[in-house]
Amino acid sequence: MKKCFTTSANTLTVLFAMGILMNSAWSSRGQTPVTLKEAYKNDFLIGVAINQKQFSDEDPRGIPIIKAQFNTITPENVLKWESVHPEPDRFAFDAPDRYVEFGEKNGMYLIGHTLVWHSQTPRWVFQDADGKPLDRDALLNRMSNHIHTVVGRYKGRIKGWDVVNEALNDNGSLRQSPWLKIIGEDYIEKAFQFAHEADPDAALHYNDYSLEIEAKRNGVIALIKKLQAKGIHITAIGSQDHVRLASPTAEQVDATITDLGKLGIKVMITELDVDVNAETQLLSTADVSAAAQNSGGYTNRLPDSVQQALTKRYAELFGVFLKHRDVISRVTFWGVTDGDSWLNGRRGRVNYPLLFDREGQPKPAFATVMQAASVEK
Ligand code: GLA
Numbered sequence: 001m002k003k004c005f006t007t008s009a010n011t012l013t014v015l016f017a018m019g020i021l022m023n024s025a026w027s028s029r030g031q032t033p034v035t036l037k038e039a040y041k042n043d044f045l046i047g048v049a050i051n052q053k054q055f056s057d058e059d060p061r062g063i064p065i066i067k068a069q070f071n072t073i074t075p076e077n078v079l080k081w082e083s084v085h086p087e088p089d090r091f092a093f094d095a096p097d098r099y100v101e102f103g104e105k106n107g108m109y110l111i112g113h114t115l116v117w118h119s120q121t122p123r124w125v126f127q128d129a130d131g132k133p134l135d136r137d138a139l140l141n142r143m144s145n146h147i148h149t150v151v152g153r154y155k156g157r158i159k160g161w162d163v164v165n166e167a168l169n170d171n172g173s174l175r176q177s178p179w180l181k182i183i184g185e186d187y188i189e190k191a192f193q194f195a196h197e198a199d200p201d202a203a204l205h206y207n208d209y210s211l212e213i214e215a216k217r218n219g220v221i222a223l224i225k226k227l228q229a230k231g232i233h234i235t236a237i238g239s240q241d242h243v244r245l246a247s248p249t250a251e252q253v254d255a256t257i258t259d260l261g262k263l264g265i266k267v268m269i270t271e272l273d274v275d276v277n278a279e280t281q282l283l284s285t286a287d288v289s290a291a292a293q294n295s296g297g298y299t300n301r302l303p304d305s306v307q308q309a310l311t312k313r314y315a316e317l318f319g320v321f322l323k324h325r326d327v328i329s330r331v332t333f334w335g336v337t338d339g340d341s342w343l344n345g346r347r348g349r350v351n352y353p354l355l356f357d358r359e360g361q362p363k364p365a366f367a368t369v370m371q372a373a374s375v376e377k
Helices: 009-017 062-069 094-105 136-153 178-183 187-198 214-229 250-261 286-293 304-323 364-372
Strands: 045-050 072-075 109-116 160-165 203-208 236-239 242-244 266-275 328-333
Touching (some): 203 214
Parallel strands (some): 266 328
């Protein structure tokens, strides 16, 4: 069925440039969606990871975009262990409370990110009071306490949790994290069990990156099947999709979602962004390579040729996501504007990975994502 979305990409860009759509009444005009969440309302939730300034009402540029465009949010950092549980007997709930209030006030589907991860987790988590490694039972107790306290606090409010993040190596084997070394392989199912006990109605996700690598994908599929065979409550698999301009290919993204979809649980694209610096050598134009050779990357502006490559990339990605709209329940961008992205500073470069530029204006990639939603399905 064709949707009633007819506004062309160019028209949208011009309208935005004129600031016409950037007011508080930024919403649909009649039957024509002008926001991402409206354009995709019959397909999947459209989300964004937000930072403290944004959910604390201190980012006048980002907040109107978040409110207008997205119907689900993820906290970029404040629910990671090091932030929410910085010391053994201290939880820091001020910021997460504000995150939840912001989401509820704006009628958004709230994601919790993330409970068990090897990164951004303090070292004390794995040690006793004397700095010696914890044994299995003590670490399981600590994990249980953390999950029950954090998930329990937001029971019924945070609707979906990234329970375990990045447990696999690229070859599909389990990462040798302190969780695995101390507890053993069943740390994953225990984490899901504790989360389910803490909020039986919450959706629970396993989240990881580079699932387009076949060996890793096979590893994750085997892991999920094992959890399912044991009756563990797991409702979705999160594919982070921190991608580059040329890799993984659209075919690989497509094949990945097809394979994951066969597990009988939802697939979520949880951390989407496109690193424009990683593969500049693949683009041939002189201005691109000249700019990219500089250590700062595209310091002042993104060359047109890369802007176009980015736009094309987003078009093909959303083409794939839409093809799988029966199994995909959410697509979340990892940041609001280019200036917010974690990719800035990587390899010492300025990056441009998202749909909104540093001024909060929609880029051509925004128009192409809007346009993708109007295509005959
Ligand atoms: C991982 C994590 C996210 C975020 C990103 C980028 O993918 O899941 O929380 O930290 O890396 O930094």
